[in-house]
Amino acid sequence: MNQENPLLEAFKETEYQIPGHGKRDISVLKEALETIDGQLESDVYGNGKVIEDFQEKIAKYLGKESSVFFPSGTMAQQIALRIWCDQKSLQKVAYHPLCHLEIHEEDGLKKLHGIEPILLADKERVITLKDVVNMKEEISCLLLELPQREIGGQLPEYEELAAISNYCRDKGIKLHLDGARLFEILPFYQKTAEEICSLFDSVYVSFYKGIGGIAGAILAGPKDFTDESKVWKRRHGGDLISLYPYIISANYYFDQRVNKMEQYYEEAKELAALYNQCYCVKTVPLEPVSNMFHVYFTVPKNELEPILRELYNETGIGLTGSLREVSNSECYFEVNIGDQYTKIPSERLKKVFF
Template structure:
């Protein structure tokens, strides 16, 4: 008897809740996580409407890591990037912002830049790669800002080479337009680029980084850049409702991630390359090959429904979660998902991961 999609979703949810081992999920039971965060809090006072306490401490830490004069903590990266791009637009007198056609700003934010701030989007390219200087040159007229998403998540967590990044940044500088880095996963990008966070950030006027992805925080982001730019961004944070009475849990979790997860980025990247190579030997394909960060896309020569069913069956049998849901690929009969290598993954030998994924293909 065939399994309906609703039944499979219900089985997946139930099986996931009963798992006691995870391959890539940064997951800790809520009570345990909250107790750990309480112990990690180092400041005696709460932050108040974005000032003082652990909020101020994490802003200073990230500003130093990125080599920027100032930084502001915000509840979300969407708010952080809306704020800084609005400041650039107001300063320049232009509402035109150049972005990649597959960037998070366009694909996942309900057209916020146009709907909320009336910004005009100029697409550098929509190809599955980082944009080139000639594509920037092909956009005429005055631009308020140019953004780069490092890595570009939707096409496969893609990065430029260091030399390509330097050349693109120089093209922005020559044109006199600010370069803003959408660095939601900038922490994870340093091993492939071969340069420090500060060296990467020095190529741009402003940088946004996230805390709940590679660093495993609860939520939150930091926007870093020149002092006057950050001061203006704080005003937009207030206008957008981002000055919460306290953001203590987010700040404590962010600082914990900086201490515990950030030093692992090189090891996570190396493990991603090893796992990607092993999965290809099992019959999968990966994008990019090899990975540019600790995250990459995995393609299976089997349809999504069959892969999902195999994954749920295995999860129910072993109480191990090795993947999320599979999606239909562009090639009929193939499916794909994103695989993120986290500190949890380091507890799994590569051979065990390969065997587990091999079981999915064999069904």
């Protein structure tokens, strides 16, 4: 069917797939709903037990006073930045050049909220304290993404993070965490979510990355902040009469997977080491700091694709469904370790790498 993407088709036909939790099919929702009594009442425009209980649970987990469930992180984060900007009457923020808001949201932050972003650091590395201190312009809010997804999921050292947080507090700059993959980085830092989040004024977390839910996000922070975010949620068209399909699945898979992040992290390091043994292959980061990394090939994309397809056919193991071109001579793909990796018999995996 998908003749435009033969690599994806070959990937889907493999017996085992290395990345992720499994197919994103309807059974993911069906499984979560099986645990729920049909008589449980829907949430209604942000109210009701199903949404309030989950918001309370995640606020507590993150060590924040309050939290609000959003249909998407795109919505939650634009709103977070808008609130902090309005509070300071300064429509200026700073973030990484490969921030989700800068490259994946069709400039919603600029076109809906009139907020101007300052881009910090180079595209290849994470933001440092030096970048923040050397910033010439005044800003209302600094957004840090942990891990920095578009560069393989890199992280600053914890001490650097704490220093940035201290500096921002001193300077009256709000610090917002793009924690789309927050759960995934806790094993590296050996900190609780609460400890990491205490460095930030507001936090967004996602429930369909490492957690593997259907969609949805939480925005957490002080109660006056989350109260204001509910008004903006309505303005954005995100205050749906019922969000429970996302909330129930977020809660179900959160309980299943939030304590498996250490396992995914260890497996990511093991797998990255296997990739790094291969000719013309290098992972970024060289040693992963979460469940994710990027795999770079010094091979043209159009040459690598048929090689991978043949490998999938021969071994029955899929590495990726999507290659991205870096240049005429280089390409890469992203790996996220989830429940599938551990299901692959090690002798089968060996056939791929040896």
